[in-house]
Amino acid sequence: MTAVVSVSPTQPPTEILARTRKLVEPMLREAIAALPDPLRRMAGYHFGWWDVRGNPAPGESGKMLRPALTVSACLACGGVPEDAVPAAVAVELIHNFTLIHDDVMDGDTLRHARPTVWTIWGIPDAVLLGDALHAVAAELLVRAMPHGVGAQALQRLESAVIELCRGQHEDCHGQSGSGATIADCERMEMGKTGALMGCACALGALAAGAAPATVAALDRCGRELGLAFQFTDDLIGIWGDPLVSGKPTSDLARRKRSMPVVAALCSQTAQAAELARIYGGRDPMSPTDIARAAELIEEAGGRNWTQRQADRHIQAALCELPDARTAADLIALACLVTHRNR
Numbered sequence: 001m002t003a004v005v006s007v008s009p010t011q012p013p014t015e016i017l018a019r020t021r022k023l024v025e026p027m028l029r030e031a032i033a034a035l036p037d038p039l040r041r042m043a044g045y046h047f048g049w050w051d052v053r054g055n056p057a058p059g060e061s062g063k064m065l066r067p068a069l070t071v072s073a074c075l076a077c078g079g080v081p082e083d084a085v086p087a088a089v090a091v092e093l094i095h096n097f098t099l100i101h102d103d104v105m106d107g108d109t110l111r112h113a114r115p116t117v118w119t120i121w122g123i124p125d126a127v128l129l130g131d132a133l134h135a136v137a138a139e140l141l142v143r144a145m146p147h148g149v150g151a152q153a154l155q156r157l158e159s160a161v162i163e164l165c166r167g168q169h170e171d172c173h174g175q176s177g178s179g180a181t182i183a184d185c186e187r188m189e190m191g192k193t194g195a196l197m198g199c200a201c202a203l204g205a206l207a208a209g210a211a212p213a214t215v216a217a218l219d220r221c222g223r224e225l226g227l228a229f230q231f232t233d234d235l236i237g238i239w240g241d242p243l244v245s246g247k248p249t250s251d252l253a254r255r256k257r258s259m260p261v262v263a264a265l266c267s268q269t270a271q272a273a274e275l276a277r278i279y280g281g282r283d284p285m286s287p288t289d290i291a292r293a294a295e296l297i298e299e300a301g302g303r304n305w306t307q308r309q310a311d312r313h314i315q316a317a318l319c320e321l322p323d324a325r326t327a328a329d330l331i332a333l334a335c336l337v338t339h340r341n342r
């Protein structure tokens with residue numbers, strides 16, 4: 001039987017995120033400042049620092065969860081936060097490269113309540129910006145990782161990117177079939193979200209000079225957190241408040257086969273059959289269809305099941321931690337992963 005690990009944070013995760021931003025943002029800004037224009041200007045806009053003309057205009061930006069995981073993993077392995085900064089910046093750059101490309105693929109027009117990069121500069125420039133952020137991340141790891149682990153770190157990062165592309169491909173195509181199973185959905189979500197969170201934690205361990213077995217354990221820890229994070233995102237995508245979550249369109253309106261939907265469809269209930277009929281339609285989903293689909297998923301147990309699985313993955317993540325005394329920040333972040341509304 002697996003021991004249940006307490007997830008009471010010793011300090012609010014929001015403070016850890018704020019501390020991470022302070023530690024990591026100077027190197028992130030420096031990396032962006034070195035880009036040639038107009039990539040520099042587009043990046044500054046995307047990160048919420050500048051308006052479209054490049055004038056300082058602080059807007060809402062990302063949570064910095066992945067950099068916080070990197071720094072906290074480094075601490076958990078006995079390292080000092082400063083050593084984790086290049087890896088934390090690299091992971092945030094990769095995360096944002098995928099968000100910029102994802103907005104293009106999904107045709108999303110808003111991110112953090114601001115027009116997305118492709119809607120302002122066009123699709124070719126948005127693709128180029130994503131590619132440039134990927135390159136900056138790789139260069140940074142090779143140049144600035146401590147303990148001579150730059151090549152190892154880069155290899156982990158690029159493996160994660162390949163897995164991300166696999167997960168994204170399954171999300172865009174493979175998952176759209178009506179026969180998708182819970183295992184298919186979990187594999188897709190591990191690819192598109194778990195792989196990078198695993199990498200974020202593993203790079204933190206590498207930055208601390210941890211032994212290979214510890215690096216591998218932190219990678220597993222991050223992957224479990226990633227699955228819990230994505231399951232929570234799936235719940236927010238259906239039942240979240242769009243004004244708080246920043247997701248203006250329900251996942252149901254796009255007929256996304258996220259985990260609560262797949263769990264409901266696989267439930268062999270009367271609700272599953274009705275949900276399959278609604279999801280099988282070709283017309284745009286009406287507000288009535290969306291509300292009914294959410295009701296059916298809930299009645300079929302998809303909402304509860306997904307919540308319980310998210311909690312189970314948090315437990316699995318905490319079981320991978322090397323030493324609970326140095327892992328207080330990681331434990332606090334694990335708590336945030338499932339207790340959030342954006």
Ligand SMILES: CC(C)=CCC/C(C)=C/CC/C(C)=C/COP(=O)(O)OP(=O)(O)O
Binds near residue numbers: 192193
């Ligand atoms: C190859 C390719 C294009 C892959 C795309 C993969 C993709 C978009 C996965 C979604 C991951 C996710 C839950 C992002 C939101 O993170 P967050 O809520 O932490 O975002 P924030 O940093 O903006 O707060």
